[in-house]
Amino acid sequence: MKRYYQPEIETASREQILAWQNERLVKQVHHVWENVPYYRKKMEEKGLTPEDIKGVADLHKLPFLTKDDLREAYPYGLMGKPLKDCVRIQSTSGTTGKRVVAFYTQKDIDLWEDCCARAIVAVGGTEEDVCQVCYGYGLFTGGPGLNGGSHKVGCLTLPMSSGNTDRQLQFMTDLEATIICCTPSYAAYLAESIHERGLRDQIKLKAGIFGAEAWSEEMRRDVEKSLGIRAYDIYGLTEISGPGVAFECEEQTGMHINEDHFIAEIIDPNTGEVLPEGEKGELVFTCITKEAFPLLRYRTRDICVLSRKKCSCGRTHVKMSKPMGRSDDMLIIKGVNVFPSQIETVLLEQGYQANYQIIVDRVNNSDTLEVQVEMTAENFSDSLSKIGEMEKQLVGALKAMLGIYAKVKLVAPKTIARSEGKAVRIIDKRKI
Amino acid sequence: MTNIHQISIFLENRAGSLAEVTGMLAESGINLRALSIAESADYGVLRIIADDAEKATAALLEKGCVLSMTPVTVVSVPDEPAGLSEVLKLLAEGSVDIEYMYSLFTHQNAKAYMVFRVADEEKFRAVLSAHGIGLATKEELGLK
Numbered sequence: 001m002k003r004y005y006q007p008e009i010e011t012a013s014r015e016q017i018l019a020w021q022n023e024r025l026v027k028q029v030h031h032v033w034e035n036v037p038y039y040r041k042k043m044e045e046k047g048l049t050p051e052d053i054k055g056v057a058d059l060h061k062l063p064f065l066t067k068d069d070l071r072e073a074y075p076y077g078l079m080g081k082p083l084k085d086c087v088r089i090q091s092t093s094g095t096t097g098k099r100v101v102a103f104y105t106q107k108d109i110d111l112w113e114d115c116c117a118r119a120i121v122a123v124g125g126t127e128e129d130v131c132q133v134c135y136g137y138g139l140f141t142g143g144p145g146l147n148g149g150s151h152k153v154g155c156l157t158l159p160m161s162s163g164n165t166d167r168q169l170q171f172m173t174d175l176e177a178t179i180i181c182c183t184p185s186y187a188a189y190l191a192e193s194i195h196e197r198g199l200r201d202q203i204k205l206k207a208g209i210f211g212a213e214a215w216s217e218e219m220r221r222d223v224e225k226s227l228g229i230r231a232y233d234i235y236g237l238t239e240i241s242g243p244g245v246a247f248e249c250e251e252q253t254g255m256h257i258n259e260d261h262f263i264a265e266i267i268d269p270n271t272g273e274v275l276p277e278g279e280k281g282e283l284v285f286t287c288i289t290k291e292a293f294p295l296l297r298y299r300t301r302d303i304c305v306l307s308r309k310k311c312s313c314g315r316t317h318v319k320m321s322k323p324m325g326r327s328d329d330m331l332i333i334k335g336v337n338v339f340p341s342q343i344e345t346v347l348l349e350q351g352y353q354a355n356y357q358i359i360v361d362r363v364n365n366s367d368t369l370e371v372q373v374e375m376t377a378e379n380f381s382d383s384l385s386k387i388g389e390m391e392k393q394l395v396g397a398l399k400a401m402l403g404i405y406a407k408v409k410l411v412a413p414k415t416i417a418r419s420e421g422k423a424v425r426i427i428d429k430r431k432i
Numbered sequence: 433m434t435n436i437h438q439i440s441i442f443l444e445n446r447a448g449s450l451a452e453v454t455g456m457l458a459e460s461g462i463n464l465r466a467l468s469i470a471e472s473a474d475y476g477v478l479r480i481i482a483d484d485a486e487k488a489t490a491a492l493l494e495k496g497c498v499l500s501m502t503p504v505t506v507v508s509v510p511d512e513p514a515g516l517s518e519v520l521k522l523l524a525e526g527s528v529d530i531e532y533m534y535s536l537f538t539h540q541n542a543k544a545y546m547v548f549r550v551a552d553e554e555k556f557r558a559v560l561s562a563h564g565i566g567l568a569t570k571e572e573l574g575l576k
Binding site for chain 2: 375376377380381382383384387388409410411412413414415
């Protein structure tokens with residue numbers, strides 16, 4: 001069985017990887033300097049020219065990019081190629097409602113799909129396999145990324161997109177899917193449905209690639225046991241490309257970062273200082289091969305640890321742990337990025353005060369979101385149906401902003417604790 | 433035209449929330465003439481007619497309640513079988529849409545009193561006066 005999609009890259013020596021990174025970083029900094037005025041200005045403010053960056057050792061000198069920069073430069077300000085050279089956008093929600101839009105040239109798509117193909121081969125995927133992709137297709141990167149990777153491996157690809165469990169199970173059994181790609185919570189839900197319907201004997205799955213939200217080792221064992229598969233994690237973000245920035249191998253002890261495309265650093269989220277290997281901190285990525293959306297030193301806000309310990313799978317690329325938290329207040333609910341500030345914006349627009357509480361839970365393996373907000377005099381009425389309408393309107397506005405359903409609970413005034421310093425707005429009851 | 437004000441108060445749907453509000457009113461020496469509750473799964477609306485609406489409102493606002501004042505009409509109906517039924521029949525014939533109604537605690541002069549909140553107040557009043565149905569006065573109800 002083929003163990004690697006691109007063996008010469010995935011098992012290259014550390015020296016070779018570093019040589020690629022040095023060469024590509026220098027080239028990329030020149031590319032950005034010449035084509036992205038927004039970043040060039042940031043470099044100039046630090047007194048930098050491309051000549052100051054001679055290799056990975058100089059990377060720490062470059063300025064960071066954050067989600068705020070993406071918002072400020074929205075939509076075209078961080079592009080490295082003219083629109084006529086771009087063939088695709090993907091998008092994700094950003095803070096306070098402004099979306100993140102990432103651009104891709106055909107080459108960008110190719111390299112991204114290579115990364116996803118590596119992930120699929122790493123879980124045992126070959127051209128003999130039937131790969132069922134139940135991530136959302138469309139603006140979300142999950143579906144398109146794994147779909148492209150699956151094509152590259154030569155799997156028969158089932159482009160299911162998310163939802164419609166009846167149809168998922170019908171195709172899974174009728175077409176004998178062997179690999180499934182979805183969020184871990186949906187995998188758990190599917191497993192439950194399979195047992196309820198007594199379909200366990202008709203399932204031919206051997207592996208699952210589950211990403212886009214946090215999950216625990218316990219959840220991995222549960223899903224592996226109930227579906228009789230091996231379950232693998234995958235990591236990515238739209239800003240950097242999408243799923244496949246890093247992926248798990250058979251060892252299941254962390255995700256190999258595709259270092260020939262992305263240089264990873266761990267920094268202290270407070271000072272921005274680069275931390276030594278093995279220390280926990282914020283993950284920062286520099287894209288060294290991307291053309292259309294070449295972000296340098298992008299702060300992911302994900303907290304994790306990097307490890308260069310030798311991996312038994314033979315891959316030599318650095319491994320990242322599962323993200324252990326965030327250095328900002330972003331929540332991932334049903335695979336969707338949710339910022340409390342988005343919820344706050346909607347509440348204020350709808351005439352409520354900024355006193356609210358967000359309660360996230362996982363019920364029957366599916367994330368739930370509840371927004372508790374205090375009733376205000378303006379929104380109150382003697383008529384229950386009018387209050388009900390206001391509530392419905394708020395639910396609709398939240399759905400439009402977040403892209404997911406949030407239950408609204410109206411509570412009496414002054415029942416939500418006022419902020420003393422840092423407000424406790426988020427109660428995350430999920431055990432993951 | 434008798435101007436009677438109902439106070440509507442937002443209540444959370446949990447044990448004790450009604451007692452809290454009536455406690456506040458008791459503390460301020462407010463007497464209730466009528467009360468009704470409408471509820472959904474998570475919250476309710478308590479509607480009251482207080483003997484002193486102004487004082488009651490001030491006390492509740494001070495305690496941080498969310499409330500609204502709504503003008504309502506109190507109709508006196510004969511306190512006998514079919515007394516209310518007759519009135520409602522006339523309102524139905526006049527196509528008056530009742531949003532909600534409830535009864536008042538007072539019984540005087542063989543009259544019972546019903547609090548009405550309707551969609552179209554003008555039409556409502558027209559039907560009442562066309563049939564000589566009386567409205568309660570504040571004095572009758574012991575309201576300030």
